Amino acid sequence: MIKVVKFGGSSLASAEQFAKAGDIVRSDEDRKYVVPSAPGKRNDKDSKVTDMLYDCYRAATRQEDIRISFNRIKERYNTIINGLGLKLSLEEEYKKIEKNLKDQIGEDYAASRGEYLNGKIMAAYLGFEFIDAAEVIFFDEKGHFLSDKTNKVLKKRLHSAEKAVIPGFYGSLPDGTIKTFSRGGSDITGSIVAKAAEAGMYENWTDVSGCMVADPRIIKNPKPIRVVTYRELRELSYMGASVMHEAAVFPVRKAGIMMNIRNTNSPEDPGTLIASELPRVPRKHKVTGIAGMKGFTSILVEDSSMNDQVGYGMKLLGIFARHNIPFEHLPTGIDTMSVVVRTALFDPCRNLIMDEIRDEIGPELLFVEDHLAMIAVVGQGMAYSKGTAARIMKALSDARINIRMIDQGSSEINIIICVDEEDYENAIRSIYNEIEFTL
């Protein structure tokens, strides 16, 4: 089984970290393709190389002398090279890059050199072939990623290289100019490489031992998630659990490739395995994680003629759609309907929308409530675990938290609960303490 291995910035911030990454790659013959990020911070006061490159480029656009700041970047790389005891000189590369920065050939180019140089070092350190991402990852004129072309070219290229390093974060436009991914960075490259390599596993090595079942800012030392499906992960991350950006997950998810989030500093930890389907072994408990967000607003409409009027709900939703505001939930009663939206999206057109609801629908009651928080308790098959909803409700009831809305959705893999913002942290804690998680 081919494994594609992506290392995050903190995993490659120093020679010491590089050595850990090297050990990880060498310890498993299946780890054939490596996607490095740029060096991250070595400590709290340190800078990420990518940020240093941006600064350097902006200085160049202001016609400032960039020698000192560029020297600091060179130093970062040379320290790693020397620390690893490598006989590798990047002087030619540095010269070329410094010139290009001075010539202001592009901000994306500047930013991408962090990964590029780290890829050079990684390839030399591992004795792997170096494949420049600019030659295998493509964007169209408008900067949209070209999935099919990339997959075709990259697949062919990987076939010709038994083991290789492909720097993350960038590719090229049709004219050869460097272009970076706007969000998700090297995670996306790793996912694209995994797909093209027809890998069995995409390993994403970071500085945490995978995803946690709940937000560590609210729950002290939450349990890690062992196995999660892509769908569960999406529901968790949508509700604020910061895991992978959707764009980074899409290629492997679609190709049915498993993903494993691992900790470079604790390679013995199994981390979080993300799979399309759950392993056949039945899991003892059905909840995989809790996530949530504050900042929701509910617009309640009450009208005793609502249920007799086909299209009433549509008219209401049409007003929101016109203002380009997606709805999050639509709790419906007999004569009531609420549209739950993100406050930040609603606020700029709040007055307009309210006026339009009054003018076009004229409901008997129109009531807006801010400061709501939504909590998603996610777990595949949870709906078939008969006690879960009851335990969640009990936990909230025991904590004397007022449940404002409940939506056990059609997907049957989550229960969404709305509480007042002031109850949010307490609600998460109560649920966390009551529920047993799939581990």
Place this chain on the structure above:
Amino acid sequence: MIKVVKFGGSSLASAEQFAKAGDIVRSDEDRKYVVPSAPGKRNDKDSKVTDMLYDCYRAATRQEDIRISFNRIKERYNTIINGLGLKLSLEEEYKKIEKNLKDQIGEDYAASRGEYLNGKIMAAYLGFEFIDAAEVIFFDEKGHFLSDKTNKVLKKRLHSAEKAVIPGFYGSLPDGTIKTFSRGGSDITGSIVAKAAEAGMYENWTDVSGCMVADPRIIKNPKPIRVVTYRELRELSYMGASVMHEAAVFPVRKAGIMMNIRNTNSPEDPGTLIASELPRVPRKHKVTGIAGMKGFTSILVEDSSMNDQVGYGMKLLGIFARHNIPFEHLPTGIDTMSVVVRTALFDPCRNLIMDEIRDEIGPELLFVEDHLAMIAVVGQGMAYSKGTAARIMKALSDARINIRMIDQGSSEINIIICVDEEDYENAIRSIYNEIEFTL
């Protein structure tokens, strides 16, 4: 406080029942206006007079001899008159009605004579003035009830009559033709009279001691509901609890008049009081009733692009609206949305709708599920009673019933739970046994 008193058919089926109704009216000076139904069944094998009149009229339209069947109707009334010992002859009325039936002047006319004649008897028995509904309740050419005109004329007429009997069920078209209410019958007349009389109470006397907290076909001897708000009542009746037709409730609800459902055979029972607001006395428990229905279908759409597309939900609902199918609930997940509809409404255009969803939206997954039942647990302020949802979930969990969806709506006076049809009765019983009701 003026009270308007409506008696149902079983309350006026015989002289004995009439006497009970008379005692009830006489026992309270406030009971100034009486709205009688036509005589109902005296036993299981008996016929309602209204049905006898319809049969008689249909026989007349087939040119059959109606003498025997009309004689049976006369006999019903004469038995009541004699049983009450009244010196009242309706022979002139009978003659006129029999002639009009033969002349086929209208089915509504025929049906309405049941209430008309009963009104005559009731007025004579109580010594109240008789007001023919045809002179005070109006419909337009298309048969729509004319609320404002009726209220104006009726109010004036009632002012001139200290105590009166107004037969239920009918009024007149602009040309004077008799027109009956299509649904809700005499209950509507009572409600209209209560409004015009500016009554403080509309008493609806039936053969049950009010509404029950749950369906007696599922729960043996369920507890009665003492006090319920109009909103709670609407939610309960919408979900299948057979109480009052909405049209019968509307005039008094709007006028803020309390309604009391009483039992003619047990006048000592307080029955169910329906009020706009709850009495200020805080109620110990917050659940007022449980109701439910089978026969729902869920159409689930899953699409990973759903949450990024404003208007996705609208497009989906638009298809249902085009086919004139109201949705009941819209449970939404992150990438999923379900439209829950009544199967009976969905079935005739099931294939068309499915094709249109595929053509116009083309979701990644489209899944239809029939045989769902919805259960509403209703209680004003229930949302603020922190343990209610937990107890309901626990009851269902203990009974090992799989909750398919939960919607604690925006109205905060109900929790709607979706279960498989086969779990329906069991779910109602489990909730009933767990919950303590407002009594």
